[in-house]
Amino acid sequence: MTPTYYLLLSALLFSVGAVGVLVRRNAIVVFMCIELMLNAVNLTLVTFSRINGDLDGQVIALFVMVVAACEVVVGLAIIMSIFRSRRSASIDDANLLKY
């Protein structure tokens, strides 16, 4: 089994996440798509770690997981606060700032 397939899979996952961010309307779903992108990166890192034969990529993947967890904390706090004042998590409703 060549590692290249994993690279293709992770590129696919990253693209699915990126498209999801652009087309979905619910802030929580958008945020989940961003998490999908980060996890696609983790897969890439681990695959390259395997190809390169060193451990750096795996260590970086651990760092990315920690950062993703921190991002969840901050992100959900912000989405919660806007949900409380608007009763909606749709990013189309958040349209007061324009032009």
Add this chain to the structure above:
Amino acid sequence: MTYEVPTTLAQAIEPPAIDYAAIMPLLVVLGTACVGVLIEAFLPRHQRWPAQVALSVAGIAVAGLTLGLYAGGAGAEGVLTLAGAVAVDRPTLFMWGALLALGLASVLLIADRSVEPGGAFISSAVARAAAGGGPGTSGTAADDRDYGSPDQAPTMQTEVFPFAFFALGGMMAFVSANDLLTMFIALEVLSLPLYLMCGLARRRRLLSQEAAVKYFLLGAFASAFFLYGLALIYGYAGSVRFSDIAEASVGSARSDALLFAGLALLVVGLMFKASVGPFHTWTPDVYQGAPTPVTAFMAACTKVAAFGGILRVLHEAFGDTRWEWRGVLWAVAIASMVIGAVIGLTQTDIKRMVAYSSVAHAGFLLLGAMAITPEGISGTLFYLLAYGFNTIAIFAVISLVRDADGEASHLSQWAGLAKRSPVAAYTMAFLLLGLAGIPLTSGFTAKFAVFSAALADGMAPLVVIALIASAIAAFFYLRVIVLMFFNEPAPDGPAVTIPGAFTTAAITLGVLFTLLLGILPTPALEWAAGGVFVS
């Protein structure tokens, strides 16, 4: 495939040598942030504001002192420490100094409680709901009541101080990062507190929260791109250290597609933070929605940090491949200057106008960052310092012009301001001329330094476009000046608040630097040109 498995743990983990003297300013700033969190946890509410302000000023002073002591004795070549993850060299020291000075001005603005009674920050949406503000009201009366009894003066939420220090520490780490992983962690450490700070405004909470959501979602999206770029470059070079990437880029067996796809994604993430060109879409919304002291902090310090990172990446990791990527960055710089200057013309809100001006300035800065020469580094560093002070003072003045609903940021409300408050109008006019780059202000010297570096490195067409963009941008600065001085004030127009000591100090600092860097630029230029990156 097998890994080399170390036989003992001691063999596997060798603690890296740490040059504590070199990274002391960074440690002091992050330590201050941690102590600030403890103050929030253990002091009673009414004691927190004085304690936080004293701690913040002391923290920056001590960090500045350690920085000064180290910079006085350090050589021009710089050191690598923490196993090569952090580079402390002349550009790093210059940017740390600039960040600390700009951070001090921002913290003073954040700490001010005279302009907005009780300070511009409130943290809890629950408190607001408890005070009677339901969904749909952008609330004025309800927001002014805070914790504590109604007859007490409203207190300020002081969580914003530790946030500011964590962000400042992240920025300092970002400009000194010598590998992509450290850079990514620093990027998140500087971004996450900023996302939260955007949503803390006491007034116009819906706008503020909307700014926070937009900044957060787009920021996280951009950092995912940065990270994928990191992964591809790791695949190409087998390492994320800048010097290893530079080495691999001249002779690696892997496909160049990995390298350049990685670089492109990396640059998207960095350009987003620096609000350059087509990646600027968050900038006007966030600048307008965030509390003005936070906007000042973001506009000045984030710009310094982001361009510090861009400079180091382009010079250290991708300097040898510059003929491959430069064409793309030309397009990005042109897009940034044109978007900033042209869309800035159509703005009716002064905070959005300054935001578009910052997009145009990011384009000018990119010119300096693309010039892979020592002059490119020093010109960009000087520009960052000059622009930072100028823009902090602008936002400080903007926060003073208020009516009953808070800040009067619509341009029409600024008409005839000179008749009501000549001092504020003259200060604003001087600062706007600084942004436009009129001689005798820092903006002129900075633009001159950057454009001459770009010209010397063979970017003449780009410099011509930059000059045209500056001329267009000068028009909308002058429009505000004309509005302030030659129009009749509206009868129910806004009044200029008399600023307290903190805001006055921040504005004075900004104006003084804008003037001094304009008429006596030599010392700062010499510091900026004191050395190049260590790799």
